[in-house]
Amino acid sequence: MPGPVVTEVPADRPATVCAVDRLVLRFGGRGSPAILKGVSLVIADGEAVAVLGSNGAGKSTLLRCLPRLLEPSEGSVSLLGEDVMSLRRAGLRRLRSRIGFVFQRHNLSTRLSVLSNVIHGAHGRAGALRACHQALAPQELREEAMDCLAQVSLTDLAGRRADQLSGGQSQRVAIARALMQRPEIMIADEPVASLDPSSAEEVMDLFARLMRERGITLIFTSHHLKHALAYGDRVVALKAGLVVEDKPTARLREQDLDWIYDSNDRT
Ligand SMILES: Nc1ncnc2c1ncn2[C@@H]1O[C@H](COP(=O)(O)OP(=O)(O)OP(=O)(O)O)[C@@H](O)[C@H]1O
Incomplete structure (x- = not known):
C-alpha cells in the first residue's frame, strides 16, 4: 500500500490560516443589496469548519470570496498569512495553488x-x-x-x-x-450533495479523514447537520448573509441548530 501524500507545510505557516473581517459582497453596484453583510471569521490551522445555513444564506458566496473567486465589495480576507485583497494576479494564482477546491459538481x-x-x-x-x-x-x-x-x-x-x-x-x-x-487549505462546497445518503456518508467520511490525517484545514458547506457535527470541529451558521452561530461542535446538538432553518426555505 503506498503511503499518504504528505503536504509540505512551510515552517512559518501562521496559526491562523484564515481571517475574514467585516466582509460584504454585493453582486451589483453600490446600491444593490448585500448578500454577505459583514461576515467576520477566524479559522485556525488544521481546523475543520462546517458552514451551515438555509438555501440562499450566502454559504457558497462566502467560500468563493475567500480566494477571491468572487470579488468582495468591502472588508478584508487573510489566507495563509497573505492579505488576499491586495494580491495581484500572479500572487493570487500562487495563493490559489495552495488551496484545494471540491465542489458539488466535480468538474472533471x-x-x-x-x-x-x-x-x-x-x-x-x-x-x-x-x-x-x-x-x-x-x-x-x-x-x-x-x-x-x-x-x-x-x-x-x-x-x-x-x-x-x-x-x-x-x-x-x-x-x-x-x-x-x-493543499494547505481545502475549500469544499457541498462536496457530497449530489450523492445518495449512503455514498454521501462514505465519501464525506473518507474526505474528512484524509484532511485530518494530513492536517489540512477544511472549510466545507453542508445541508446535513449530521455531517456538520460529525466532521466539523466547529460550526459557523449563516442566515441572510450574517454569521448567527459560531461554536465548537462539541458544544452543539442537532436540535440546537434547527432554528437556523426556521424560515420555510429548508430543502
Ligand atoms: N451571480 C450571482 N448574481 C446575483 N445573485 C447571486 C449570484 N450568485 C448567488 N446569488 C444570490 O446570492 C444569495 C446567496 O447565494 P449562495 O449561493 O451563496 O447561497 P447558499 O447559502 O450557498 O445557498 P444554497 O444552499 O442554495 O447553495 C442568493 O440569494 C443567490 O440568489
Whole structure:
C-alpha cells in the first residue's frame, strides 16, 4: 500500500490560516443589496469548519470570496498569512495553488482518463497542461497520482474515462485531484450533495479523514447537520448573509441548530 501524500507545510505557516473581517459582497453596484453583510471569521490551522445555513444564506458566496473567486465589495480576507485583497494576479494564482477546491459538481474533464484528471491537480506546480496528460506526464507525477487514487481506493479505475464513473466515484476522483495539489487549505462546497445518503456518508467520511490525517484545514458547506457535527470541529451558521452561530461542535446538538432553518426555505 503506498503511503499518504504528505503536504509540505512551510515552517512559518501562521496559526491562523484564515481571517475574514467585516466582509460584504454585493453582486451589483453600490446600491444593490448585500448578500454577505459583514461576515467576520477566524479559522485556525488544521481546523475543520462546517458552514451551515438555509438555501440562499450566502454559504457558497462566502467560500468563493475567500480566494477571491468572487470579488468582495468591502472588508478584508487573510489566507495563509497573505492579505488576499491586495494580491495581484500572479500572487493570487500562487495563493490559489495552495488551496484545494471540491465542489458539488466535480468538474472533471470527462473526456480524459481518471489518472489524467488526478495529475491535473498538480497543474499549479507542474506547469504546462501537457505535463498533466497521463501519457506525457513525468513518471513521478504519474506515481503520485496513483498514490492519491489509492487514498480514495480507485487505482483500478485509473485508465477509465471520467464520463464512465458513478457520482460517488467521480467525487472521489475530485478528492484525489485535490489531494494531488498538496493543499494547505481545502475549500469544499457541498462536496457530497449530489450523492445518495449512503455514498454521501462514505465519501464525506473518507474526505474528512484524509484532511485530518494530513492536517489540512477544511472549510466545507453542508445541508446535513449530521455531517456538520460529525466532521466539523466547529460550526459557523449563516442566515441572510450574517454569521448567527459560531461554536465548537462539541458544544452543539442537532436540535440546537434547527432554528437556523426556521424560515420555510429548508430543502
Ligand atoms: N451571480 C450571482 N448574481 C446575483 N445573485 C447571486 C449570484 N450568485 C448567488 N446569488 C444570490 O446570492 C444569495 C446567496 O447565494 P449562495 O449561493 O451563496 O447561497 P447558499 O447559502 O450557498 O445557498 P444554497 O444552499 O442554495 O447553495 C442568493 O440569494 C443567490 O440568489
